[in-house]
Amino acid sequence: MKINPLFFRKNMMALTGLFLCLFLIVHLSANCLLLLPKETARGLYNAYSTWLRENPLIMIIAYALYLSIILHTIYALVITIRNKQAKPVKYAVNHTQENSRWASQNMGILGILVLIFIVIHLVNFWARVKLGIGEEVGYDAAGNKDIYEVTYTLFHNVYYVIFYTLLMIPLGLHLHHGLQSAFKTLGFYHKRGLILLAKVSLIYAIVVAVGFGIIPIVVYFQ
Ligand code: HEM
Known part of the structure; x- marks a missing residue:
């Protein structure tokens, strides 16, 4: 049986997207530790972070996560290019329900903004913590890598606070449309x-965007 390439790409985008949505909920829950009083947050956040890095199962999930981000981006690009080739002339008026909402029409630009955020975020944290690139990360009193300090220092730079908080708007819009779209594709x-589904997607997008958006602000004032 021959699988239609467009069907395959769209399903891959949907599956990788749903996996990324799941990751964001787990990631947000962990980052809520940052909302606790400073020294409590430091101990718990660093212990959690060490557990993550040393757990073999989590390491496998982390590779699945990196692969999902790459595949989701590649398939988004391929589908966009193929769509443009199929309809080189833009329709003057487009009445379809699918295209009637701003987020659905701008998934490409929203996705690019989210990708820019992820790249900068990975350079700030992941590259420093996991790859040891950049300024060396210290250790806390319990002997865990002091990831809390990395976060605390970053979120005491007002430009990063603004960047992290503002970029949660395109993330929220992307998730709101993406979650519904993924289920329909499947x-x-x-x-x-x-x-x-529309209601759940809206609640999910608001929780993720507002949750991640307020953490830098709260840490800034700690
Ligand atoms: C307040 C906001 C956030 C904070 C404080 C934060 C913090 C962190 C930290 C500390 C790490 C490194 C974990 C470690 O290896 O120990 C990390 C990894 C990561 N973050 Fe975030 N994050 C935030 C928001 C986000 C958002 C909104 C996204 C996606 C849109 C995201 C995607 C990722 C990814 C993909 C990784 C790599 C995961 C891994 O290697 O296991 N983060 N984040």
């Missing part, structure tokens, strides 16, 4: 289910 067409 064949979820139940009428009442779609109404529920």
Whole structure:
């Protein structure tokens, strides 16, 4: 049986996207530790971070995560280019429901902004913590790498606070549309289910965007 390439790419985007959505909830829950009083947060955040780095299962999940980010980006690019080739002339008026909402029409630009955020974020944290690139990370009293200090220092730079908080707007919009789109691509067409899905996607997007958006502000004032 021959699989339609567009069907395959769209399904891959949906599956990798859903996996990334799941990661964001886990990542946000962990980062909520940063909202605790400073020294409590330091101990718990660093202990959690050490556990993550030393757990073999988490290491496998982390590779799946990197692969998902890469595949999601590549398939988004391929689908966009193929769509442009198929419709080189822009329609003057487009009435389809799918295109009627701003986020759905701008998934490309929103995705690029999210990608820019992720690259800068990985340079700030992941490259320093996991690859040892840049300024060396110190240790806390318990002997864990002091990732809390990295976060605390970064979020005491007002430009990073603004960057992290503002970029959560395109992330939220991207997630709101993306979550609904992924379920539809995977064949979820139940009428009442779609109404529920729209509400769940909205709540999910708000929780993620507001959650990640307020952490830098709270840390800034700690
Ligand atoms: C307040 C906001 C955030 C904070 C404080 C934060 C903090 C961190 C830290 C400390 C790490 C390194 C973990 C370690 O290896 O020990 C990390 C990794 C990562 N973050 Fe964030 N993060 C935030 C928001 C986000 C957002 C919004 C995204 C995605 C849109 C994201 C995506 C990632 C990814 C993909 C990794 C690499 C994961 C891994 O290697 O296991 N983060 N983050």
